[in-house]
Amino acid sequence: xxxxxxxxxxxxxxxxxxxxxxxxxxxxxxxxxxxxxxxxxxxxxxxxxxxxxxxxxxxxxxxxxxxxxxxxxxxxxxxxxxxxxxxxxxxxxxxxxxxxxxxxxxxxxxxx
Amino acid sequence: xxxxxxxxxxxxxxxxxxxxxxxxxxxxxxxxxxxxxxxxxxxxxxxxxxxxxxxxxxxxxxxxxxxxxxxxxxxxxxxxxxxxxxxxxxxxxxxxxxxxxxxxxxxxxxxxxxxxxxxxxxxxxxxxxxxxxxxxxxxxxxxxxxxxxxxxxxxxxxxxxxxxxxxxxxxxxxxxxxxxxxxxxxxxxxxxxxxxxxxxxxxxxxxxxxxxxxxxxxxxxxxxxxxxxxxx
Numbered sequence: 001x002x003x004x005x006x007x008x009x010x011x012x013x014x015x016x017x018x019x020x021x022x023x024x025x026x027x028x029x030x031x032x033x034x035x036x037x038x039x040x041x042x043x044x045x046x047x048x049x050x051x052x053x054x055x056x057x058x059x060x061x062x063x064x065x066x067x068x069x070x071x072x073x074x075x076x077x078x079x080x081x082x083x084x085x086x087x088x089x090x091x092x093x094x095x096x097x098x099x100x101x102x103x104x105x106x107x108x109x110x111x112x
Numbered sequence: 113x114x115x116x117x118x119x120x121x122x123x124x125x126x127x128x129x130x131x132x133x134x135x136x137x138x139x140x141x142x143x144x145x146x147x148x149x150x151x152x153x154x155x156x157x158x159x160x161x162x163x164x165x166x167x168x169x170x171x172x173x174x175x176x177x178x179x180x181x182x183x184x185x186x187x188x189x190x191x192x193x194x195x196x197x198x199x200x201x202x203x204x205x206x207x208x209x210x211x212x213x214x215x216x217x218x219x220x221x222x223x224x225x226x227x228x229x230x231x232x233x234x235x236x237x238x239x240x241x242x243x244x245x246x247x248x249x250x251x252x253x254x255x256x257x258x259x260x261x262x263x264x265x266x267x268x269x270x271x272x273x274x275x276x277x278x279x280x281x282x283x284x285x286x287x288x289x290x291x292x293x294x295x296x297x298x299x300x301x302x303x304x305x306x307x308x309x310x311x312x313x314x315x316x317x318x319x320x321x322x323x324x325x326x327x328x329x330x331x332x333x334x335x336x337x338x339x340x341x342x343x344x
Contacts, residue, residue, distance in 0.1 A: 028201055030180065030183075030205075031203050031205040031206065032206050032207075041203070042177060042179075044189045046189065063232060088189075090180065099211075099216055099218075100216060100217060102218075104233075104236065104244075107203055108202065
């Protein structure tokens with residue numbers, strides 16, 4: 001029984017897939033400190049498929065791993081048209097938390 | 113008790129085999145991690161070079177969009193994302209030296225703007241290992257001696273962990289089966305010798321008993337025979 005369970009576990013690992021299926025493939029974002037001393041993210045989203053409602057999700061955590069700020073920002077809210085393949089959108093947003101309080105950041109795109 | 117002992121031996125054997133496979137996994141994972149570290153350093157150097165070049169020209173009127181356009185023209189935004197095969201950075205941080213010095217932002221650097229391995233921001237221990245790798249490279253403008261800022265890139269090691277496990281899973285599975293078979297063959301080899309020894313002992317003990325009885329009977333027969341002879 002022990003051996004069988006290990007074999008099943010290893011087969012599970014062979015077939016492991018990306019569990020975060022909702023996440024979209026996107027270019028890396030740039031983080032800078034703006035003139036007001038706030039963290040500013042900017043980047044270019046290159047659409048790989050025919051996604052329409054694309055959101056950027058941001059999570060900031062403190063030293064203890066607690067979420068101190070989370071945001072969901074629509075990327076193509078200004079344009080009503082559906083994004084085509086290889087279309088590029090420039091995005092830019094500022095987060096309110098004090099930069100020195102942030103220890104880890106997560107940033108990813110989703111389509112809803 | 114006998115079954116419990118046997119179970120303990122089997123459990124200990126499985127643990128030895130699994131620890132051996134784990135050692136091989138750690139070796140494979142470290143190889144992959146070193147390759148990723150090297151790639152991250154090269155990537156950070158490339159961005160730092162571009163940042164130095166951009167800030168030299170646009171020091172006063174910095175605009176993130178202009179920098180993105182500059183990067184897109186010089187390297188290519190899509191190429192940036194695809195340069196990492198397994199796990200790639202989601203965020204490239206560009207912090208100016210003045211912001212770091214004033215304590216506005218924690219960049220995880222020492223006084224020389226080099227990576228400080230002891231800084232909390234550069235570590236994220238989960239699953240018994242530090243699953244965050246941080247590459248930091250200072251950049252300079254107009255050939256100045258003091259860095260104008262730093263480029264910081266964070267890479268998550270967890271996808272690499274699962275990637276190593278899934279790509280080598282067949283190998284680990286076969287290794288597990290082969291080692292178990294070897295252990296079973298070893299058991300058969302040792303088991304064959306043991307019964308031979310114990311059988312002999314059993315035969316020896318039972319034979320001595322029967323020979324003693326036979327000797328007793330034979331002695332009685334001889335005594336009877338002698339008595340008969342004397343009576344005649």
